Amino acid sequence: MNEENELLKLTDVSTAFKIDGQYYPAVSHVDLEVEKDEILAIVGESGCGKSTLATTIMGLHDPQTTQISGQAVFAGQNLLEMKEEDLNDIRGAKIGMIFQDPLSALNPLKRIEDQISEVLDYHTGMSSEEKHARVIELLNQVGILEPQRTAHQFPHELSGGMRQRVIIAIAIACKPDLIIADEPTTALDVTIQAQILDVLRDIQAENHAGIILITHDLGVVAETADEVAVMYAGEIVERGTTAQVFGDPKHPYTRSLLRSMPQGDMDVLHDDLYVIAGSVPSIEKMPQTGDKFAPRIPWIKASAHEEEPTMHEVAPGHQVRCTCYQDFYFQRLEDVDQ
């Protein structure tokens, strides 16, 4: 990590939700960094805490029902301790956010131009002419072919792909240093997905932004991300460069996620024995101690799990939680020997 390029540094970030008077962790002790010009993908099954991590960074939780701790340092300030009005100056200006569902993120009653102008009004002192020019420039940048026409349309007049382009235009309107994109292509068909990812990559190259890309789609990650963090039950279980995590996955959870990819062409993943059973438990039912993944990998013996799993560096920049991955290799070698 080059500290000069560091945009966001998460240290020991945890988020717990209050349910029936009791707090349950949805995100636990997350350490991550994002640099300029870097796309960090956060991957994991539904319910593993990806969105909660994003909304924690953005300060979008109700303090009455949420407990948040740790540090999320952005431009020298801990976002998790900032006042709402100071966060408002950063959100939309220095940090842009792209959500999964473009329709619900847009106001159905306002024309596209007005919705993009709103963010420019809030964060810049642009004149009407300057704003109009910027709206057209942004619509061009996100690949909208008739920007003047689209600027005057309402969200329901646009396709899903067009709406997502508009959401991206809003997110980048003030040239943010960091963009958090939560499942930006999930609601779109495959061709449009590829186009939207191209738009994100172009923007990153042009603005030198850092991007946190949250997705459960490993195909998207393989094509787009520089770094990958794999989440399970609110914890990072493996992190490294995309080449490290995809080429030499260590944690049994990462391996099973990769095996679920349609074109899993990695030989190392081809033993059918290790199909992962079950799904992520709800936060109320999640075990609070030990390796939270252990119940789903019964083929790894209990003694292979650490009591309180910690991260281990297996190569420079490549870390894996718990020593249980070693047992996995041991077992595979035994299989090969037979």
Ligand SMILES: Nc1ncnc2c1ncn2[C@@H]1O[C@H](COP(=O)(O)OP(=O)(O)OP(=O)(O)O)[C@@H](O)[C@H]1O
């Ligand atoms: N406001 C909330 N109150 C209580 N529990 C919540 C709240 N928001 C999320 N959760 C729970 O926290 C856990 C993590 O949810 P989260 O949405 O962050 O997961 P995710 O990995 O982003 O999943 P998805 O891809 O489905 O959005 C889940 O068990 C979810 O039910």
